[in-house]
Amino acid sequence: MLYRHARHAAAVGLTLALGAGLGWAIADEPATPADPLGEQTAGAATVPAVGKNAFSFPFANLDDEERQRFAVGNSFFRRNWVEAPSSTAARDGLGPHFIARSCGGCHDQDGRGAPPDFKKGLNEQPIGLLVRISVPVKGESPMVTAPEPVYGDQFNNRAVGGVKPEGEVRIRLKPVSGRFADGTRYTLQAPSYSFDHLAYGPMQKGTLLSPRVAPQLPGVGLLDAIAEADILGNEKAQGETSGPIKGQANHVRDAWSGEIRVGRFGWKANVPTLVHQTAGAFLGDMGITSRVFPKEACTTAQADCLASPHGAHAEGPEIDDTTLSHVVFYESTLAPAARRNAREPEVLQGQKLFQQAQCVVCHRPSYVTASAPFPALSSPKVSGVTIHPYTDLLLHDMGEGLADHRPDGQANGRQWKTPALWGTGLIHDVNSHQRLMHDGRANGTLEAVLWHGGEAEASKQQVLKMSATERAALVKFVESL
């Protein structure tokens, strides 16, 4: 017990160092009423932040009581959960299978995960990158999937003592080369995924894999507050416009309310609300049960997992509704940073190119938020805010190069949700990398553009025809967001 205790104390020390910017941001530039460039990314909530802590500030307009809740939620987001049975009563019940010990384990500094650094060899196990798995149900067309019978719907490469990790993820890279119209060559790295050292025997033949990287958090509470009508409006507008871009909304059941809602979180828009996403990650990624996901993700074939002790003295969920609500509140009130360099001529040129290449059709710049789906889990300050996230929250066919061929809800195996672009330019400040796309395969903004295909093929072709100066301007614009 003492050993475990000591490890936890070390985590406290780490938290101290990481918590440096926490809870102490103030609006130091008054919002200007006219903001044609969307420099105030999220109205009065915006924080003019750069640097290592740029993703960790609360909304600039939170009041004292809200800041207290933010601090409590932050603690449960960052600090490690502990293997049961432990003396750490409030954080008891990690695993049995897991990927990370805390939310912050993947969303480092509220930021973005990355695939392992391949330069260190291909054996390092991913943390901020998980792999969903499923199998096709026989005789169903179009394809319907079910969890893999032995390993479930997500691969967990770590486990508590006495329980076997499910195995190891292997990533192989294959270079894919191309050429811009001006003759400049580029090389992308195309990853392929497999599993090794499988602890519970072979997986079913034809198992479908879908790798997903952990995105940065600031602004998720505002995306949660966009009106469903706005997302469906995007679908309708694209449907009525000629051209290849036809986004589709995912309609999925919300675990918190039990209602069917429009999906907006996850790389397949397969989760409709922030609380569902959070409770799902607690279970799937950390092995922490909640009221809405009360059963550990052990399959009947995993006897050691089923026999492993539960946290919270096995008397209730390992995270109770109150604590979960603080974590969701925390995530919900992480502030998007103000834009940087928005008025520089190069950035303005890039913005024009972004429009001309039709990037704005899917990466829709602006919304006025409605309100949080569950007001008790958020701040009223997410409501009625003019925001500039650059997403339509719709699914799009992104072409064969990105396809995982694994259906998810109403999303087919070629579709991915348009991610928001705000914060893209700060990922390097916070996480010292700039790995983009659903599995972090793109190294930097331009590679991310070059991975686009399918409905975005015509836009990519336009980028291929741009001069080096224009490409640089386009990247500079995206990184000003």
Added chain:
Amino acid sequence: MVVGIGSLTRGELAGERLEVAMNTQDQEDEHSCFSDNTHRDVVVDAVGIQNVWLGRFARRDGSTLQGPSLQALVAAADAGLADKTTRDIAASVAAANAIQPPFDREIVGGKDAPGRKRVQAVIDALIQQSKDLPQAAAAIGVTRLTRTK
């Protein structure tokens, strides 16, 4: 310096160290759960902030090391604001000194538990102090407190 003492005031000491412990009422969330020294940690954290503000350090032999200070810099621009900040920081230190050991019993109980009231008084004083500091910084022309690069 301002970002340092400001984030220590609000985010770390008031937030991570005290508000979280008050919320969970769990021994695991106290600053020093092994040594039971948390009541002193809170005091010396608060005094550390005060030292930086006053440019002052009390040596073990009782003598005082005094150098240039943020307080003096702010006082040259706005003496009233500097005085208020000094008073509010002193109030935080005094409130921290009123916490009674052991801290893990101090945080337990209902709304009117005397121990919880004493810890809450420290939180309230620190929050007040965290509002003075940006004003003091603004008085000497420092306005960008969220840029850590």
